[in-house]
Amino acid sequence: MANEIMVSIECNSYNHENFIAEALDSMLMQKTDFMYEILIHDDASTDRTAEIIRSYERRYPDIVKPIYQTENQYSQDVHFELFNIERAQGKYMAICEGDDYWTDPRKLQKQVDYMEAHPECSMCVHAAEKVSAVTKKTVSAIRPSHKDKIYSVEEVIEGGGELFATNSILYSRDKIPEMPEYYLNATIGDYPLAICGALSGTVYYMDQNMAAYRVEVKGSWTDMQVSDVSAKQKHLQDVAALLDEINVYTNFKYDYVISRTKRRDRFYILLKQLKIKETLKRGYRQFYMKPEFFRRVFKRITI
Incomplete structure (x- = not known):
């Protein structure tokens, strides 16, 4: 051994x-x-x-x-x-x-x-x-x-x-x-x-x-993602697809948290794109009250 x-x-x-x-x-x-x-x-x-x-x-x-x-x-x-x-x-x-x-x-x-x-x-x-x-x-x-x-x-x-x-x-x-x-x-x-x-x-x-x-490693995956809104949007689409696969894999046992996580990710992309009116729609407004929102605001919404 x-x-x-x-x-x-x-x-x-x-x-x-x-x-x-x-x-x-x-x-x-x-x-x-x-x-x-x-x-x-x-x-x-x-x-x-x-x-x-x-x-x-x-x-x-x-x-x-x-x-x-x-x-x-x-x-x-x-x-x-x-x-x-x-x-x-x-x-x-x-x-x-x-x-x-x-x-x-x-x-x-x-x-x-x-x-x-x-x-x-x-x-x-x-x-x-x-x-x-x-x-x-x-x-x-x-x-x-x-x-x-x-x-x-x-x-x-x-x-x-x-x-x-x-x-x-x-x-x-x-x-x-x-x-x-x-x-x-x-x-x-x-x-x-x-x-x-x-x-x-x-x-x-x-x-x-x-x-x-x-x-801040030049050319790294993270560096490319945070510097490009469209790249970040594509990444979150890939994450959503991953979560959908996991939902099926787990027989939808975690459907609620998966759905909420996908909505939250969409909320921050809309915020990054300054689509404020859309963020105020039902299903998104709840994220304004989360502690995470204030942390990201203070970081100038760097997602």
Whole structure:
């Protein structure tokens, strides 16, 4: 048992030459009483990312296990996450993209200890900070709760894709042995994965800041989404399609929260487009009274 890999770290990277070393160092600094592997998928980077990864592969051949693509898979609508998932040996999967990093050397140990003691738990997440890739300063926190708690399916659905930091996720491969169809059809991976975790067991949140999630990364998916209203609108249409699939998958058990979440997303798009009259129609007005509305207003409605 001591020689078995407990955690497989999934790391997808593309043109991350300025970040990949910090990401790998944060994984290699983990202090654990178990073995782990780092599964890197480089999606045909055009900068020095692959070269940097190779240097780590030479130094840590038993831990760092890369795949180097010669053709970009993302542009071909391939679910590149599956390249790492399908070769994983660990009981648990942890996620850390190539432009993010962990800040606590005992992050993995803490999460695994909890999940080993709670076999009903399918996914463990934690707080993180958002760090600007430009200024290198902390801009905000990803802290959905100010105490440890178990999140319900409804809370995960309504929380959206930004409820948890992607690089805080650790999930059980026993509870989620393969990805459901709605995950494979989705254009994003973290939101449907969190929902999958909630549907497969309990999702436990640790109120400890143990990672840094980078924002303002030039050319990143998030950067493109927030800078273009039409791109954001297309994204929310994709989210609505995902939620419709989940509704069918769950036999409409969560129809109420799914319908409400879709209306809320539509409300914020209308607000962004300054279609104020439409936001005052029945079915939308309720969102003006939500605490989330005031948070977004103070952030100048950056959705």
